[in-house]
Amino acid sequence: MDRKYYYHLIGGDGTLDYEIYLNTHALLQCQKPYDTLAVPDELQFQIVHQVEELWMKLMAFTLLDIDEYLAAGNANRVITLFRRVHHIVRLMNSQLHLLETMSPKEYQAIRVQLGNGSGQESPGFRTLLKMAPELWESFEHTYLKDGRTLEDIYETNYSHDDAYMVAECLVEFDELFQKFRYNHLQLIARSIGLGSKSLKGRPVEMLERGVKKQFYPKLWEIRGKMTDDWGASYGVIRDSITPKAH
Numbered sequence: 001m002d003r004k005y006y007y008h009l010i011g012g013d014g015t016l017d018y019e020i021y022l023n024t025h026a027l028l029q030c031q032k033p034y035d036t037l038a039v040p041d042e043l044q045f046q047i048v049h050q051v052e053e054l055w056m057k058l059m060a061f062t063l064l065d066i067d068e069y070l071a072a073g074n075a076n077r078v079i080t081l082f083r084r085v086h087h088i089v090r091l092m093n094s095q096l097h098l099l100e101t102m103s104p105k106e107y108q109a110i111r112v113q114l115g116n117g118s119g120q121e122s123p124g125f126r127t128l129l130k131m132a133p134e135l136w137e138s139f140e141h142t143y144l145k146d147g148r149t150l151e152d153i154y155e156t157n158y159s160h161d162d163a164y165m166v167a168e169c170l171v172e173f174d175e176l177f178q179k180f181r182y183n184h185l186q187l188i189a190r191s192i193g194l195g196s197k198s199l200k201g202r203p204v205e206m207l208e209r210g211v212k213k214q215f216y217p218k219l220w221e222i223r224g225k226m227t228d229d230w231g232a233s234y235g236v237i238r239d240s241i242t243p244k245a246h
Contacts, residue, residue, distance in 0.1 A: 003034075007034055010028070011025070011028050011029075012024050012025060012028065013025070014026075030046075030050060031043055031046045031047060031050070032046065038109045038110055038112065038113050039106045039109045039110065041101075041102045041106045041107075041110065042109075042110045042113065044098060044099070044101075044102065045099065045102070045107075045110050048095055048096070048098050048099055049119075049122075051095060052092055052095065052122075052124070053122065053123070053124045055088050055091060055092050055124075056092075056122070056124025056125060056127070056128060057124055058088060059085055059088045059089070059124070059128065060124065060127050060128060060131060062081050062084055062085055062088075063085065063128075063131050063135065064131075065077075065081055066078055066081045066082060066085070066135065067131075067134060067135055067138050069081065070135065070138040070139060070142055070166070071138050071141065071142060073142050073162075075162035075165060075166055078166050078169065079165055079166065079169055082169035082170075082172070082173060085173055086169075086172055086173065086176055089173070089176040089177055089179075089180055090176060092180055093176070093179055093180050093183050096180075096183050096184060096187055099187055099191070100187065100190060102191070104190075104191055104192065107191045107192065108192075111192070119184065128177070132173075132174075132177075132215040132216075133215070135170065135215075136170070136215070136216055139166060139167070139170060143162075143163040143166065143167070148163075150167070150218060150219065150222045151222060151225070151226075153167060154167075154222050154223075154226060155222075155226055155229075167219055170215070170216050170219060171216065171219050171220070173215070174214055174215040174216050174219070174220075177215065178213075178214065181213075
């Protein structure tokens with residue numbers, strides 16, 4: 001195949017309505033020129049991370065809407081928009097697997113091009129970390145007022161109501177984002193190993209602290225409390241259901 005021909009073809013001319021609307025000419029210039037790639041896999045590396053930034057931009061934009069609907073007590077809109085957010089995080093998790101097709105040796109060639117940059121500097125990632133606590137504040141303001149508690153929502157007066165459904169949306173967002181951070185850590189382990197130092201000179205193991213970070217610990221703690229309470233009533237250690245031999 002003629003590389004020059006297809007390189008030009010994939011870039012487009014930027015003159016058709018579709019290209020103009022999506023600004024494809026600028027979009028497809030956001031990657032390094034083909035002849036300057038450290039290794040062919042660098043194109044994949046850049047595109048995956050650029051797409052992740054776009055997904056996080058959409059996620060942050062959607063979370064702003066969610067926060068407003070939370071404050072207004074519009075549970076239906078909150079739940080619908082959280083479905084979108086959950087799909088986005090699943091896509092981000094799936095896309096990370098593309099980078100597992102790259103060998104450690106090829107990654108090292110790309111790593112040289114990064115300066116001392118790291119994923120911790122991602123504007124989308126840093127924005128989402130700041131937004132998550134504010135969502136909890138809005139949830140508390142709307143659903144945990146007049147003395148109502150999570151124990152009331154999940155156990156005492158459990159009715160699968162709006163408060164419960166929105167709380168479960170928050171839990172799922174938290175869970176999926178934890179998985180994203182864990183998958184990113186596993187990708188690093190596969191690419192450079194967890195015993196190495198990051199490009200900022202710090203051990204990669206420091207990222208494990210982030211993996212253990214929960215956005216909404218109270219929503220996880222209520223489950224443990226409920227289980228312990230049930231255990232106190234039904235017995236922590238119960239009789240086996242295995243038929244006894246005669």
